[in-house]
Amino acid sequence: MRFNIGGITSLTTIDFPGHLAAVVFCQGCAWRCPCCHNPHLLPFSANSGDWRQLQAFLEPRRGLLDGVVFSGGEPLFQSGLIEVIKNVRAMGFKIALHTAGIHPGRFKKMLPYLDWVGLDIKTLFEHYPQITGVANSGARARASLALLLESGIAYEVRTTADPDFLNRTILLVLSQALANAGVTHYVLQECRPVASEHQIARTHAAAFFHDHSLLQQLHETFHSFIARRA
Numbered sequence: 001m002r003f004n005i006g007g008i009t010s011l012t013t014i015d016f017p018g019h020l021a022a023v024v025f026c027q028g029c030a031w032r033c034p035c036c037h038n039p040h041l042l043p044f045s046a047n048s049g050d051w052r053q054l055q056a057f058l059e060p061r062r063g064l065l066d067g068v069v070f071s072g073g074e075p076l077f078q079s080g081l082i083e084v085i086k087n088v089r090a091m092g093f094k095i096a097l098h099t100a101g102i103h104p105g106r107f108k109k110m111l112p113y114l115d116w117v118g119l120d121i122k123t124l125f126e127h128y129p130q131i132t133g134v135a136n137s138g139a140r141a142r143a144s145l146a147l148l149l150e151s152g153i154a155y156e157v158r159t160t161a162d163p164d165f166l167n168r169t170i171l172l173v174l175s176q177a178l179a180n181a182g183v184t185h186y187v188l189q190e191c192r193p194v195a196s197e198h199q200i201a202r203t204h205a206a207a208f209f210h211d212h213s214l215l216q217q218l219h220e221t222f223h224s225f226i227a228r229r230a
């Protein structure tokens, strides 16, 4: 079973709500978002672990951890992930997935084995290529969102407040579109730029979190809304 791992965090209390979990950072992604949270994980070849190492890590933690979070990079980039998830679930762990929904076909097959999903919705679907650099990426994210909402699995939908691509108007239009699609749990999260040219953007990104009128409208739009600072 081919599966490239970029790293493992032994314990998180925040990445899988209500659960003590380990985080597996999956290697690789087909998109190239400027505000990527872990750009060192984007090249698929730079792996530092595989399934056997993950299995060895998890074996002594049975009964100690509630679950395992698959994050990245982009977990759906790897076709081998579904078999890994089935195996980890068979070991007794619950499963959380952090994804941008880049591969709805793989996501659909995986959904029956997931307990919680954090789905990134980056902007209006028609604007996606501006951020990802990939044609039709918005259609992929839209399809994954529909699959998630149909599944009934616990989730959060989150948008990273990158001021290079989002403004107040876009955020309000996007949030209304998401609410109309059936999203009830929404998070606006602060951009954590790592490239030096994005340090100024970071200052501008914080402005979203001081816009009390915007935050109030988002609170009123969703059953659950969180403004998450970096």
Ligand code: SF4
Pocket (backbone or CB within 6 Å): 029, 030, 031, 032, 033, 035, 036, 037, 038, 042, 072, 073, 074, 100
């Ligand atoms: S989809 Fe996620 S992992 Fe891929 S480049 Fe964008 S932010 Fe990074």
